[in-house]
Amino acid sequence: MSKDDFILKAEGLYKSYRMGEAEVSVLRGVDLAVKKNEFVAIVGVSGSGKSTLLHILGALDRPDKGIVRFQGRDLSRHSESELNRFRNKMVGFVFQFYHLLDELSVLENVFLPAMASKGVIGWLGSRRWARSRARELLSELGLSERADHKPYQLSGGERQRVAIGRALMNEPRILLADEPTGNLDSSTGNGILSVLERLNRAGQTIVMVTHDERIAQKAGRIVTLADGKIEQKSTGA
Amino acid sequence: MSFRYLLKRRISYLAFLAVALCVFIVVVVMTVITGLVRDFKVNNHKWVGDCVVGTESLVGFPYYEDFIKRIEGTDFIEGVSAVVKSYALVRERNSEESIGMEIMGVEPVKHSKVTGFGETLYHRKNDVSSAFEPAYDPNLVGCVVGIDRWLVRDAKGRYTYEAYPTEAALLVSCFPLTSKGALAKAGAGLVNTKTFYYSDTSHSGLARVDSSFVYLPFEQAQLLCGMAGPVKRVNAIHIKFKPNVRLKDGCEEVAALWKRFVEEKKGEKQAALLDTVTVQSWKDYRRAFIAAMEKEQTMLTIMFALVGVTTVFIVFVVFYMIVSHKSKDVGILKSIGVSKVDIIELFSCFAFLIGLLGCAVGVFVGWLFLLKINEVEDLLFEHFGFQLWDRTMYAIGDIPNAVDLQVLGVIIVSAIAACLAGAFFPSWQAAKLEPVETLQVSQL
Numbered sequence: 001m002s003k004d005d006f007i008l009k010a011e012g013l014y015k016s017y018r019m020g021e022a023e024v025s026v027l028r029g030v031d032l033a034v035k036k037n038e039f040v041a042i043v044g045v046s047g048s049g050k051s052t053l054l055h056i057l058g059a060l061d062r063p064d065k066g067i068v069r070f071q072g073r074d075l076s077r078h079s080e081s082e083l084n085r086f087r088n089k090m091v092g093f094v095f096q097f098y099h100l101l102d103e104l105s106v107l108e109n110v111f112l113p114a115m116a117s118k119g120v121i122g123w124l125g126s127r128r129w130a131r132s133r134a135r136e137l138l139s140e141l142g143l144s145e146r147a148d149h150k151p152y153q154l155s156g157g158e159r160q161r162v163a164i165g166r167a168l169m170n171e172p173r174i175l176l177a178d179e180p181t182g183n184l185d186s187s188t189g190n191g192i193l194s195v196l197e198r199l200n201r202a203g204q205t206i207v208m209v210t211h212d213e214r215i216a217q218k219a220g221r222i223v224t225l226a227d228g229k230i231e232q233k234s235t236g237a
Numbered sequence: 238m239s240f241r242y243l244l245k246r247r248i249s250y251l252a253f254l255a256v257a258l259c260v261f262i263v264v265v266v267m268t269v270i271t272g273l274v275r276d277f278k279v280n281n282h283k284w285v286g287d288c289v290v291g292t293e294s295l296v297g298f299p300y301y302e303d304f305i306k307r308i309e310g311t312d313f314i315e316g317v318s319a320v321v322k323s324y325a326l327v328r329e330r331n332s333e334e335s336i337g338m339e340i341m342g343v344e345p346v347k348h349s350k351v352t353g354f355g356e357t358l359y360h361r362k363n364d365v366s367s368a369f370e371p372a373y374d375p376n377l378v379g380c381v382v383g384i385d386r387w388l389v390r391d392a393k394g395r396y397t398y399e400a401y402p403t404e405a406a407l408l409v410s411c412f413p414l415t416s417k418g419a420l421a422k423a424g425a426g427l428v429n430t431k432t433f434y435y436s437d438t439s440h441s442g443l444a445r446v447d448s449s450f451v452y453l454p455f456e457q458a459q460l461l462c463g464m465a466g467p468v469k470r471v472n473a474i475h476i477k478f479k480p481n482v483r484l485k486d487g488c489e490e491v492a493a494l495w496k497r498f499v500e501e502k503k504g505e506k507q508a509a510l511l512d513t514v515t516v517q518s519w520k521d522y523r524r525a526f527i528a529a530m531e532k533e534q535t536m537l538t539i540m541f542a543l544v545g546v547t548t549v550f551i552v553f554v555v556f557y558m559i560v561s562h563k564s565k566d567v568g569i570l571k572s573i574g575v576s577k578v579d580i581i582e583l584f585s586c587f588a589f590l591i592g593l594l595g596c597a598v599g600v601f602v603g604w605l606f607l608l609k610i611n612e613v614e615d616l617l618f619e620h621f622g623f624q625l626w627d628r629t630m631y632a633i634g635d636i637p638n639a640v641d642l643q644v645l646g647v648i649i650v651s652a653i654a655a656c657l658a659g660a661f662f663p664s665w666q667a668a669k670l671e672p673v674e675t676l677q678v679s680q681l
Contacts, residue, residue, distance in 0.1 A: 084575070085574060089574070100569075101566055101569060166573070
C-alpha cells in the first residue's frame with residue numbers, strides 16, 4: 001500500500017492534560033491511518049482518549065508530540081488560516097450533543113459552513129447555491145419539512161441529522177463523528193448509523209468514535225483505544 | 238447572525254436600552270447647554286460689535302475722532318461707534334432710592350450699525366434715530382433702560398410690555414473726571430446730575446447688561462462724565478467689520494492702525510491716556526463672561542464623557558455575559574473554520590448594531606423631547622413650581638432646543654465607538670477560545 005492511499009495518518013501522537021496537581025497522559029503514542037472511503041470506528045472505554053484523538057485528527061486540538069498528516073501534509077505546519085480552511089473544507093464534525101446554533105434555523109445551520117468560508121461579497125454571490133445545496137442535503141436526510149424550524153423544535157435524532165447535514169455542506173474529504181448516537185435512543189441511533197453507512201457507501205470517508213462495540217460493528221474497521229494506545233485492530237461490518 | 242444575536246438575547250436589549258438612554262440624556266443636555274452658550278455668545282457679539290478699541294479707565298482717552306476718521310477711510314470697516322461708559326447713581330424723580338448703574342452714551346444710529354442696539358429696543362425698534370426721544374414728549378432728553386431694570390418678568394421669563402412708554406424721569410448722577418483722573422468738580426458739588434426721561438427699554442438677552450445698564454445720548458453722557466472738554470474723550474470705539482473680513486484679521490489691522498496712531502500722537506498733551514487703550518475682539522472683550530459659560534459647558538461635556546465611560550462599561554459587562562453564554566457557539570463556529578478575525582467581526586458587528594439602534598432610538602426620543610421641552614417645563618412649573626433654568630440668571634425666554642447637527646454627529650459617533658470599545662475585549666477573549674475548551678463534553 002503506498003502512502004498516498006491514506007487520506008489521514010497519525011504517527012506517534014501524545015497528549016496529556018493537567019488535572020489539578022496531576023498530569024494525565026491521555027494519548028501515549030497513537031498511530032492510526034485512515035484510507036479514502038473507509039469507515040473507521042474508534043472504540044474505547046470512557047476516558048480512553050477517543051474524543052481527544054478525534055479532535056487532534058480534525059485540527060481542533062494539537063498533540064503534545066507526534067504528527068497528523070492529511071493527504072500527506074503535516075497539519076502542524078499549517079498556518080492558522082490554513083487550519084481554518086482545513087476545518088471548513090476538508091473535515092466535517094458531528095458531535096454527540098449536535099452543537100447547533102439556536103438562533104439560526106435548520107436551513108441556516110446547514111449552510112453555515114458555506115457562509116463561514118465566504119466574505120460578505122462572496123456570500124452574496126453564492127448564497128443562492130448554498131441555500132439550494134442545504135435544502136438538497138436536508139431532503140436527503142429526510143428533513144425537508146423542518147428547514148425553517150429552530151433546532152430546539154426538533155427531536156434529538158432530527159438535530160443529529162441536521163448536524164450531519166452541516167458537516168457535509170462543504171463536501172468534506174472526511175467526516176469525523178464523536179459519539180453521534182451517544183445522546184439518542186437505540187432506534188434513533190440506528191437511524192443515524194444508517195445515514196452514516198449510506199454516506200460511506202456513497203464514498204464518504206468516516207471516522208467515528210463510540211464506546212459502544214455494537215454500534216462500532218457498523219463500521220468497516222474498528223480500532224480500540226486503551227491506555228492511550230491503539231490496542232487492537234479488527235474488521236467490522 | 239449579529240442580527241439574530243441582537244434579537245434573541247434579552248440581555249442585548251439591556252445594552253441597547255443603556256445606549257439609547259445615554260444618547261437621549263446627552264442629546265438633550267448638550268443641545269440645551271450648547272444652545273445656551275451659542276445664544277449667549279451671539280448676544281455678546283451683538284452687544285459689542287466685532288472689535289473694541291477701549292480702555293478700562295473711567296478717564297477715557299482723547300483724539301478718538303481722528304482715529305475714527307482714519308479707520309472709516311479703510312475698506313474693511315462697516316461701521317464705527319464711539320461710546321462713553323461710566324458708573325452712575327440713578328434715581329426716579331419721586332423716589333428716595335438711588336441705584337448704582339452703568340451708563341453708556343451712544344449715538345443710536347451709528348451704534349446700531351455696529352451692534353444690535355436697535356434690535357434690542359421695543360418702542361423705537363423701527364425708528365432707532367428717535368431712541369432717546371420719549372414718545373410722550375419728543376423734546377425731552379430720553380434714556381433707554383435695561384429691560385430688567387424697568388419691566389418685571391413672569392415666571393416663564395416673559396415680559397409684560399407696556400403699549401406706550403410710561404412717563405418717568407430719571408436723575409442720573411456721575412462723578413466727572415479730568416483728563417488726569419481727578420474729580421472735575423472738586424470743591425464744588427462733586428457730581429453732575431441730569432434728568433433723563435424714560436423713552437424705551439433695551440433687551441440684549443444678557444442678564445447682567447439688561448439689569449444694570451442705562452443708555453444715554455452720547456453728548457449728554459460725555460458732559461456728565463466730564464469728557465466733553467476742549468479735547469473730548471470716550472471710553473471705547475466699537476467697530477464692525479465688513480462681512481468678508483475675518484475677525485482675527487480685522488482686529489490685527491485695527492491694532493496696527495492704532496499702534497501707528499499712538500506713535501503719531503506722541504508729544505500731544507493727553508497722549509499718555511492712549512497707552513491705556515487696548516484693541517480687542519468681541520470675544521476677548523467679553524472673555525470674563527463668556528469663559529464662565531464655556532467653563533460650565535466644558536464641565537458638562539466632561540460629566541457626559543463620564544456617562545460615555547459608563548456606557549462602555551455597561552456594554553462591556555453585557556458583552557462579557559453574552560460571550561460567556563455564547564462560548565459554545567464560538568467553539569462551534571471555530572470547528573467549522575471561522576477565524577479569530579471573523580469572531581471579533583461578529584461581536585463587533587453585534588456591538589455596532591446595538592450602538593446604531595441605541596443611537597437611533599435615543600436621538601429620536603431626545604429630538605421629540607426637545608420639541609416639547611418648553612411645554613414640559615411650563616407644565617412642571619404650573620403644577621410643581623419647578624423651573625429648569627432660573628430666568629433671572631440665564632436671561633432666556635424659551636429653552637434652546639435646536640439640535641446642532643455637528644454635536645449630534647459627535648454624540649452618535651462617540652456612542653457607537655463606546656459600544657465597539659466595550660465589546661472589543663470580550664470579543665477578543667472569545668476569539669482566543671480554543672474550540673476544544675468550549676465544546677468539551679467528556680474531553681478525555
